[in-house]
Structure formats: C-alpha cells, structure tokens
Amino acid sequence: MKEEKEYVLGIDIGGTYTKLGLVNRNGDILANSFFDTQAQSSFSIFQKKIEKEISNLKSKLQKEQQLLAIGIGAPNANFNTGKMEHPPNFKWGDYVPITDSINRILDLPLTITNDANAAALGEMHFGMAKGMKDFVVLTLGTGLGSGLVSHGALITGANGMAGELGHVNVFPNGRQCNCGLKGCLETYASVTGIRRTVFELISEMNIESPLKKLSFKELSGQKISEAALNGDVIALKAFEYTGKILGSKMADTAAHLDPEAFILTGGLSNAGKILLDPIISSMEENLFNAYKKKIKVLISSSPSSNAVLGPAALAWQSLDSN
Amino acid sequence: MKEEKEYVLGIDIGGTYTKLGLVNRNGDILANSFFDTQAQSSFSIFQKKIEKEISNLKSKLQKEQQLLAIGIGAPNANFNTGKMEHPPNFKWGDYVPITDSINRILDLPLTITNDANAAALGEMHFGMAKGMKDFVVLTLGTGLGSGLVSHGALITGANGMAGELGHVNVFPNGRQCNCGLKGCLETYASVTGIRRTVFELISEMNIESPLKKLSFKELSGQKISEAALNGDVIALKAFEYTGKILGSKMADTAAHLDPEAFILTGGLSNAGKILLDPIISSMEENLFNAYKKKIKVLISSSPSSNAVLGPAALAWQSLDSN
Numbered sequence: 001m002k003e004e005k006e007y008v009l010g011i012d013i014g015g016t017y018t019k020l021g022l023v024n025r026n027g028d029i030l031a032n033s034f035f036d037t038q039a040q041s042s043f044s045i046f047q048k049k050i051e052k053e054i055s056n057l058k059s060k061l062q063k064e065q066q067l068l069a070i071g072i073g074a075p076n077a078n079f080n081t082g083k084m085e086h087p088p089n090f091k092w093g094d095y096v097p098i099t100d101s102i103n104r105i106l107d108l109p110l111t112i113t114n115d116a117n118a119a120a121l122g123e124m125h126f127g128m129a130k131g132m133k134d135f136v137v138l139t140l141g142t143g144l145g146s147g148l149v150s151h152g153a154l155i156t157g158a159n160g161m162a163g164e165l166g167h168v169n170v171f172p173n174g175r176q177c178n179c180g181l182k183g184c185l186e187t188y189a190s191v192t193g194i195r196r197t198v199f200e201l202i203s204e205m206n207i208e209s210p211l212k213k214l215s216f217k218e219l220s221g222q223k224i225s226e227a228a229l230n231g232d233v234i235a236l237k238a239f240e241y242t243g244k245i246l247g248s249k250m251a252d253t254a255a256h257l258d259p260e261a262f263i264l265t266g267g268l269s270n271a272g273k274i275l276l277d278p279i280i281s282s283m284e285e286n287l288f289n290a291y292k293k294k295i296k297v298l299i300s301s302s303p304s305s306n307a308v309l310g311p312a313a314l315a316w317q318s319l320d321s322n
Numbered sequence: 323m324k325e326e327k328e329y330v331l332g333i334d335i336g337g338t339y340t341k342l343g344l345v346n347r348n349g350d351i352l353a354n355s356f357f358d359t360q361a362q363s364s365f366s367i368f369q370k371k372i373e374k375e376i377s378n379l380k381s382k383l384q385k386e387q388q389l390l391a392i393g394i395g396a397p398n399a400n401f402n403t404g405k406m407e408h409p410p411n412f413k414w415g416d417y418v419p420i421t422d423s424i425n426r427i428l429d430l431p432l433t434i435t436n437d438a439n440a441a442a443l444g445e446m447h448f449g450m451a452k453g454m455k456d457f458v459v460l461t462l463g464t465g466l467g468s469g470l471v472s473h474g475a476l477i478t479g480a481n482g483m484a485g486e487l488g489h490v491n492v493f494p495n496g497r498q499c500n501c502g503l504k505g506c507l508e509t510y511a512s513v514t515g516i517r518r519t520v521f522e523l524i525s526e527m528n529i530e531s532p533l534k535k536l537s538f539k540e541l542s543g544q545k546i547s548e549a550a551l552n553g554d555v556i557a558l559k560a561f562e563y564t565g566k567i568l569g570s571k572m573a574d575t576a577a578h579l580d581p582e583a584f585i586l587t588g589g590l591s592n593a594g595k596i597l598l599d600p601i602i603s604s605m606e607e608n609l610f611n612a613y614k615k616k617i618k619v620l621i622s623s624s625p626s627s628n629a630v631l632g633p634a635a636l637a638w639q640s641l642d643s644n
Binding site for chain 2: 076085086132133134135148150151153155156157158159160161162163164165167168169172179180181248251252253255256257258259260286288289290291294295
C-alpha cells in the first residue's frame with residue numbers, strides 16, 4: 001500500500017505543449033495538466049505558468065500522499081548540466097537553466113534528459129520495453145529523436161548528450177539539416193523527412209497524385225499516410241524510401257548496441273505496416289550475421305497523452321539508483 | 323599488501339598466437355607465456371596446449387599467492403553464451419565452447435568477451451582510458467574490432483554481441499566483406515582495407531610509386547606507412563581516404579554514444595599522425611554540434627605484448643561486480 005502513497009512529478013516540455021503529471025511507481029497518473037509552452041515568448045513567462053501548474057497539482061495530493069522527486073524531458077536537455085542546450089524552435093536562450101528554475105519552485109531531487117531518452121525510460125518502466133535491458137526508442141516526429149538503453153540504463157555519454165541518431169549521416173552532401181550538417185537521418189526519416197521525400201518524388205516522377213494539390217505547408221504526415229492507404233504511388237514510394245533508409249541505419253545502430261528491440265513512436269509511426277514492412281526488410285538485409293532475425297521492431301502502443309510517463313520513469317529510476 | 327597476493331589469469335586467443343598471463347589488480351604481470359594457436363588445426367590440439375600452459379603458469383604462484391578468476395578475449399566470443407560464434411579464420415567449428423573447455427582445466431569464475439571488448443577494459447583499468455567512463459576502442463588490424471564503454475561498463479547487448487563497428491555500412495554495394503555484406507567499414511578502415519585502397523588507387527591513378535612493385539600478398543600495412551613517410555603520393559592518398567571514411571563513421575558513433583575519447587590500437591594505428599590527421603579532420607567536419615571539439619582521438623600506447631591485460635581487466639571487473 002505504501003507505494004500508492006508515493007508519487008513523482010513528470011514534466012514533458014514540448015515545443016507546443018508542456019505536460020505535467022503526478023505518477024506512482026506503477027505508472028498510474030493521479031492528476032495531470034498541460035499548458036501552452038509559448039516557446040517563442042520569454043522564458044520568464046514559462047516560469048510563471050509552470051509555477052502555477054505545479055502548485056495546482058500539489059494541491060491534489062492527499063495528506064498521506066507524498067511527492068518524492070521530479071523528472072523532466074525536454075528538447076536538447078543535458079543530463080549532466082541540467083540545461084536545455086541550443087534547443088531548436090525555442091527562444092529561451094542558448095543554455096536554458098531548467099533544473100535551477102524548477103528547483104526554485106519545488107526543492108526535490110530532479111533529473112532531466114532529452115524527450116527521447118525520457119520516452120525510452122517510459123517504455124522500459126511502463127510500456128513495451130518492460131523486462132528489456134537493451135533496446136532503442138526512436139521518436140519519429142518533426143525530427144528524429146532517440147533513447148538508447150544498455151544494461152537497463154540510459155546511455156547518457158561523456159557530456160550528457162548521447163543518443164542523437166537523427167544526426168547520423170545518410171548521404172554525404174545530402175539534404176540540408178537544421179543542425180548545419182548535410183544528409184542527417186532526420187532529414188529523411190521523420191515527418192518532415194517524408195514530406196521532403198514526397199516533394200522530391202513529385203519533382204522526379206510524372207504521374208498523377210492527390211498529393212500534387214498540396215503545398216509543402218499543407219502536406220502533413222497524416223495526409224501522406226492516407227494517400228498511401230488509398231494506393232497512391234507517390235505516397236507508397238515515399239514510405240518505401242523512408243523505410244529503406246531508416247532500416248539500413250538501424251542495422252548500423254544494431255552493430256553498435258545489439259539491441260533486443262527498436263521501438264518506434266511519434267507521428268510517423270502511426271502509419272503502421274506501410275512504414276514497418278520496408279524498415280524491417282531493409283534492416284534485415286543490412287544486418288551483420290550475429291543479429292539477423294533477432295531484433296524486434298515494434299510500434300509503441302503508449303498513447304501520446306502519456307507523455308509524462310517518460311519523465312516520471314526518469315524520476316523513479318533516479319530515486320532507485322541513489 | 324593483500325592485493326599483491328591476488329591474481330587473475332588473462333587469456334588472449336588470437337588467430338596466430340594465444341597469450342596467457344597472471345595479472346594483479348594494478349596490472350602487474352607476474353608471469354606470462356604464449357603459444358601457437360593453430361587455428362587451422364582441431365580444437366582438441368588447442369585444448370591440450372592450453373592445459374599445459376595453464377598448469378605451467380599456476381606453478382609460478384607462491385603459496386601465499388591466490389588465483390581468483392579467469393578472463394578471456396577471443397574473436398567473436400559471446401559474453402552471454404561463453405562460445406566463439408562463427409569465428410573467421412578458425413577451423414574449430416561454428417560454436418566453440420571456450421568457457422566450458424577452460425573451466426574443465428581450471429574451475430574458477432570465468433568471463434569471456436571478444437578481443438576488442440577486452441582491449442577496451444584493458445585501456446580503462448590499466449591504460450589510456452583510466453578515469454574515463456564513456457569511450458570507444460577501435461582495433462585496426464586485419465579487420466576492425468570495437469569495444470564500447472558507457473557508464474564505465476562494456477556495452478554487451480541483448481545477445482552478448484554488441485560492438486561490431488567493423489560492419490557498419492560505408493557504401494551500399496561497396497567492397498565485399500568476409501561477413502557476406504558489402505561496403506562494411508572494415509573493408510576500408512583496417513590493414514586489409516588500406517591494402518585494398520592502395521590497389522584501387524594504383525588502378526585509378528597513373529603515377530609512379532614503389533608500391534607498384536608489390537603483389538597484394540606482399541603489401542603490408544607497414545610498407546604502406548613507410549611509403550607514406552617517404553612522401554609517396556599513393557600511400558599518402560590511401561591514408562587520407564582511410565582516415566576520411568573512418569572519421570566520418572566515428573562521427574556517427576559519437577551521435578550514438580557521446581564518448582569522451584576514441585582510442586585506436588592495432589597494426590594500422592602504428593602509422594600515427596599520417597592516419598590521425600585525416601581522421602580528426604573528417605570526424606570534426608561530420609560531428610553534430612553538441613560534440614564538436616569535445617572528443618579526443620588517441621593512439622593507444624599499450625605495447626602489444628600486453629594483450630593479456632584486457633582479458634585480465636575483464637576478470638577483475640567481473641569479480642568487482644559480483
């Protein structure tokens with residue numbers, strides 16, 4: 001019974017929304033809330049908003065319920081320094097002191113990592129990676145994020161910035177990436193990547209497609225998925241190309257980590273089998289013998305409303321390791 | 323003083339020689355020996371030889387000196403199963419039961435891993451990676467082996483076969499690799515790889531070079547290094563090409579692990595600066611922002627006679643974690 005009295009606060013800071021939740025050791029959410037991050041406004045506005053939300057959530061705790069720790073997932077968050085470093089799409093500065101800022105509101109043990117790392121811990125504690133010790137989570141959204149787990153622990157690296165698989169190279173001098181490099185994996189294997197691929201295919205192929213009616217801004221991952229399900233050749237080819245590239249790079253990641261599974265999450269993963277089939281076939285083709293037919297490729301079943309579970313798992317794991 | 327009374331037995335099984343040594347916790351070698359592995363003969367011949375060598379070494383221990391454990395480094399050794407799996411250049415079968423075989427001779431706690439993983443532990447306990455928690459060792463010999471360390475522990479993977487960076491892909495449909503895949507990193511960045519590169523350059527360029535007098539069998543890494551040091555254009559270009567490819571793939575590995583350092587060892591690393599300069603320049607060019615100028619690239623200073631230190635470190639680490 002004691003377990004049900006103990007909670008951690010999970011905070012997921014996204015480019016659009018910030019989500020908070022009180023989560024117990026079993027992954028049950030006692031209470032949660034969210035607010036508009038306003039990443040384009042000043043950081044002090046965010047600070048005021050989150051202070052209010054934290055205070056609201058704390059008031060939901062009964063007397064016998066105890067808040068033990070805080071876990072935060074945020075873009076480009078550095079596990080070691082507690083700062084968001086050069087977060088793209090945020091106007092909060094180059095080094096955002098998230099840890100200090102939250103600890104001023106609530107003085108509890110606090111652990112922070114990037115959103116994809118937090119997602120990996122969420123899968124391990126409460127999701128599809130339960131019982132796994134070695135696996136990789138890929139978040140296929142606007143960009144491509146990744147969380148790598150070995151021996152049941154996140155790989156965090158010497159500078160707290162490990163797991164940036166979105167920036168392994170696919171083609172030297174390939175597509176321009178936001179990060180300044182060219183040919184990064186996330187310029188191909190992400191929602192933005194597949195939109196670029198559709199435009200490339202339209203430019204190369206001379207066939208009809210409903211996607212030709214859409215501007216780049218209008219073209220969503222959802223619309224490409226729908227077109228593919230309706231048999232549109234361009235959309236199908238786009239998924240095939242995306243899966244082929246991602247699968248070959250997953251084979252390279254396997255040669256590093258020998259994972260039990262890759263777990264895919266984020267907008268692009270909603271496409272399901274149309275994406276999964278070319279990924280698996282390309283990965284198997286490129287896998288070193290020792291790994292062939294041994295690695296599962298799964299699509300996460302955790303609903304996106306549970307974005308706070310990852311950060312909460314981070315907090316629980318950090319409590320357990322101390 | 324107690325420490326000096328405690329030893330482990332380190333065994334390095336190579337394609338040519340097998341080396342054994344009694345090693346204390348400080349990395350001091352009390353006694354060592356080696357013998358011809360005879361990888362092309364039957365496994366039972368090896369068993370008889372190593373039984374004799376182990377018995378000889380044990381007789382060197384004083385009464386108050388105690389042997390605590392065994393560590394083995396061997397090609398394609400599986401950390402989990404204790405077997406060498408499909409070792410190339412060995413005619414001992416597809417699954418060689420090394421652990422069982424050695425434990426029949428000496429019933430002590432035994433840990434086994436592939437030679438490059440053992441080398442990584444040797445560097446961490448007794449070599450250039452002392453004090454490091456996150457780093458990568460690359461052994462550039464006949465092939466390319468690797469040992470990956472995160473949080474001070476070897477990454478071993480779900481099947482005990484992590485760290486096969488020799489088989490990440492450089493070019494789809496590139497050079498044929500022994501493993502059956504095409505374009506693997508070790509077909510470019512290894513002693514064999516640079517020999518292939520020299521032959522490719524000779525076929526493409528129409529200039530004089532002392533290397534043109536040598537057959538593929540005669541062309542050693544040493545001879546390419548010597549030619550490069552004498553200003554031979556083909557040899558210099560071969561090192562540049564090798565370094566460029568290896569450096570770009572090290573940038574991809576950095577995007578996985580955010581390592582403090584890469585430590586290079588094995589025959590090709592003897593070339594020193596001629597190899598190091600193009601590696602560093604290519605790696606930096608391809609590194610994601612978060613890692614630029616933060617990663618050391620070092621050439622191991624451990625003499626090759628100390629091949630038993632890696633396996634010994636494995637034994638010590640395994641004792642400490644139990």
